[in-house]
Amino acid sequence: MQRYRRHALLGAAYLGTFLASLDISIVNVALPTLQTALRTDIAGLQWVVNAYAICLSAFMLSAGPLGDLYGHKRAWMAGVVLFTAGSAMCAMAATLPLLLAGRAVQGVAGALLIPGAMPILTHAFPDPRERAHAIGGWSAFSALALILGPLLGGVLLQSAGWQSIFFINLPLGIIAVGLGMWGIPERRHPDHAALDPLGQILSVLWLGALTYGLIAAGEYGFGGALPSAALLSALVAFVAFWVVETRVARPLLPLSLFRHRPFAVANFASFVLGFSCYSSLFFFSIFLQQIQGWSPVETGWRMLPQFVATGVASVLFGRLSAGIAVRWLMVAGYGLVGISMLSMTQFTAQTPYLAVGTLFGVLGLGMGLAVPATGMIVMSSAPRERSGMASATMNALRQTGMTIGIALLGTLMGSRAIHVLADAAGAHGIADAASVAREAVTHHVLPDAPRVFSGLYAAAMASGFHVAMLCAGVPCIVAIALLLTVQPGAKPAIRETAAAR
Template identity: 35%
Template sequence: MTETAPSGTRPPITAALALFSAGFLAMLDLSISMVALSPIRSDLHASLSALQWTVDAYTLCFAGLLLVGGLISDRLGHRTGLIVSLALFTAGSAVCMAAPATSVLIGGRAAQGAAAAILVPTSMALIVRLYPEPKQTARMLGLWSALSGIAIAFGPVLGGLLVKLVSWRAVFAINLPLGLIAILFAVVSVPKARRRVAAPVDVLGVVLGITWAFTLAFGVIEGAVHGWASPLIVGSFVTACLALAAFLLVERRREHAMLPLGLFRSPRFSAASVVAFALGFSLSTAFYFLSLYYQQVLGYSPLQTGIGFLPAALAITVAAPLAGQLAGKYGARPVTTSGLAIGAAGLFSMAFVGPDTPFTMVAWMLVLIGTGLGLALPPNNHTALNAAPSERAGAASGTVETLMQFGTVVGIAVLGAVHASLFKDNLQERLTSQGVDPSAAGQAVQAVASGEQATVPGQPLPALLHSVTAAFSHGLQWVWVVAAAVALLSALVPLLIRRQPDPSTSAVPAGQVGS
C-alpha cells in the first residue's frame, strides 16, 4: 500500500526526529560494532569465521532486502512500516545485547539488518510525504543524509567509548532507548494517511537473491573451517550457482522484479554497478580488517580503535562534498577514477604496516583510503542515476546501493578467507621452525583460529602470543594487496565508457526497463 500526501499543518518536530532516528540507527549499526570484535571474540570465544558473520549477517540482510524494503513498507503503509521496522530493529538489538553465544548474536544481527532494509526507504518516503514542498524536501533529505553519514563515520568512536565505559553489549544496548523513543515519536507524531494499492512484493526474487548471496558467503567464510572439498562447502557453492541462475531467470520475466535487469542495458549503469560492488569489496571492507589490525596486532582498546578510525572518517567527511564540486567541473568519470586510485594507494600502503608501525604513518594511509571512498562514491551514484530513465531513478539508486553492500559482504568473506588461510599457514610455519612438534603446532593453530586459549608444551606464553600476532599481521598484509588490486582495476572501468549520453537507456521504453 502506498500512502498519499497528508493534508493539514506542518508535522511536529518529533515526527522529524522519528524519521532521522530511523536512518541514524540503520547506518550506525553498519559501523559501531566494528570496534567490539575483539571483546566479542574474548567473551564469547568466537572463531574468526564467527566474527565475520557478526558483520556479514547485518550487511547481507540489509542488502538482500533493501530493494524490496520500500515495497514492503508500501504494503504495510509507511507509518506502520516505520513502527514495525523500528520495533524489529530494537528487538534485534536486545537479542544482540543479551546474546550468550555467537549463534544468537548473529541471529540478532540478521534481524537488525532486515529491519534496517525497511527503515531506510520508509523514512525517506515519509520525509517526501510529510514535507512536500521541494525546498523542504531537499532540506530534510539533506539533514537525513548528513546524520546517516555521521553515524557511519563516527560510529566506531561511539562504540569504542561504550565498550570502554561498559562492555561490548552496550554497543547494542544503546539502540534500545533510541529505538523506543523513535517508536513513541512515530506513534504520536507521524500522521496516518489514506492508502492506495501498491506494486506486489517480489517474494520469489527476495528468497532466491538472499539464498544465493548467503550460500556464497557461507561457502567462502566456512571453507577454511570445513575444508574446500567437503560436501558441505561444495554443496554451498553449487546451491549458490543454481540460486543465482534461477534468480536471474525469474527477474528477467517478472513485471515487478526485485532487480530491474533492464537497467543493465546501459553501459554507464553497468559500469557504475561494477564500481559500486568494487567500492564495497575493497574500500568499505577495509574498515573491518582495520579493526582487526588495531585490536589483534597493535593491541588497541576499543576506544583507541574507534579513535583510530577518525583519520578515514574525517577524510570522507571532507572529500564527499568536494567530489560533487569536482564532478560538476571535470565530470564524474575522472573524479570516480581518481578516488579509486587514491583509495588503492592507501590500501596498498597498508600492506607494509606491522606491529611496530607508528600510528602517524597509519593515519596518512587511512586519509588516502577515506579520501578515495569519499571522492569515488558520490559521482558514481550520480552516474548510475543519470544512466537510468527518471521514472526508474529509485530502482537505479537502490540497485547500486545494494550492489555496494553485497560487495562488502563478499569482500569480508573472500578477504577473510584469504586472511584465515595465510594466518594459519604462517603460524604453523613459525611454530614448527621454533622446534614445536608439527602435531602440537597444528592443534594450537586450530585453537587460536577457533577463538580458544592455545598452549604449546615447552613454548612460553609471551613467545606464543608474539608468533600469533606476527602471523596475524602477515595474513592482513595480503588482504590489503588484494583489496588494492580490486580498487585499482575498478578505477579503469569508468574510463572504458564513452563520455557522451548513453543512447541505450533512451532507446529502452520506460515500461520495458525492468522486463
C-alpha cells in the same frame, strides 16, 4: 511550517541511515570482546557481522517494491521500528545464536532503512544542486556514525559491557520515528512495484549459501565437503534467480536497467565499494587489536582519521560537485581508496601510527567522494519512477559486496595466517605446529611461551592482512578503468516483459 517539516525529513532520513551505519562500526570494534564473552572463534565473529549483512543485502531488493507498493514513508517507518526491536534482542542475548537472531532482525530492518532514504531525498529535493547537498549530508551522517562507532563502542565496552552497544540504538530509534511521522510525506508507485516472491526467496538462498560456503572454507578449505556443497548450492540458486528475473513480469532485480552502461558500471562500483571499503572495518579492527595490540578504546581513536576524512569530504561534496563533474569525483574517490589499500600491504606490527593514520585518512577521503558520487550517478541513470528500485539495487549490491568481502577476504586472511604461522612455529621447534597455528588463528588461543609465539602470531596475521588488502585494492582500480570508458547518458527506457503487457 513547511520548511521545518523539510528539516524534519532530513533529520529522519539522516538518523535512519546513522542507526544502520553506527551498528556496522560499533560492532566491529567489539569483535574481540564478543569473541571472549561468547566463547566463539573467528568464524563466529564473521557470522556476527554477516548475519546482519546477509539479511541486509538479501532483503534490500524488496525495499524498493515495498516502498512503491505500500508507500516509501510507511516502509521506512517499519524499518526504524524493526531495527529498534532487533537492537533490544541483541542487547538481551546471552548466547551467540540469540545474538545472531537479533542481528538478522536488524539486517532486515536495515534493508528498509538504508535504500529507503535515497528516494525520500530525491523526491524532496528535485533541484540537482539542492539534491547534491542533501545526499552529501546523508553521506556525512553515515560517516559520522562510523566516526562515533569505534569511539563510543570502546567507551561503552569498558564502562558498561558489550550489551550497551546495542542499547544505545533504542533512544535514537524513538527520535527517528517521531521526526519521520511528522516530516516525511507519503509517496507510492504501485504500478511499478515488483511482484516477485520467488525471486526474493532465491536471492536469500543464493546469498546465504555463498556466504556460508566462503566462511566454511576458512575452516575446512575450499575442497571440503561442506563448503563445496554450500558453494554449489549458491551457484544453482543464483542461476535459478537469474532465470526467474528474466521471465517474471515485474522482477525484483530490473535486469533491463543493466543494459544501460552507466547504470551497470555505477552499480558494479557500488559492489566494489562494499567489497573493499565497508568490509575493511572488520580487518582494521583485527589489525589494530590483534596485530598491533591496542585496546578497543585505543583502536577506536586510531580509526578516527578515516571517518573524519569521510565526513569532511561528504560535507564538501555539494560544493565540489558544483565545479567538478560527479564522474571525476567518483574516479578520484575510488582512486584514493585503491591506492590506500594497496599501500596497506606494507603494514606490520611495528608500523608507526603516523603511517597507519595517514593511510586511514586517505581511505576516508576516497570514501567521502565515492559514496555520494556513486549514489548520484546511479539515481541519475534510472527513470524517476524507478528511483526506489534503483536505490534498492545499488544498496543491495553494496551490502552484498560487504558480505562477500568479509567472508572471502576473511577466509583468505585466515588461510594465509595459518600457513605462515605453522611454518614459523615449526621452525622454532613448537610441537604440532599446524594444529597450534590453526587454533591460534581461528580461536585466538595462544599456547605457552607467549613471548616467542606472540611475535610469530602477529607477523603471520600481518601477512594475512596483506593478502586481504591486496584483494580489496585491486577491484577499485578495475572500477576506475570501467568508469573511464563510459559517459553518463540518457536514462534507459524500461521494456516490460510479455507477461507485463
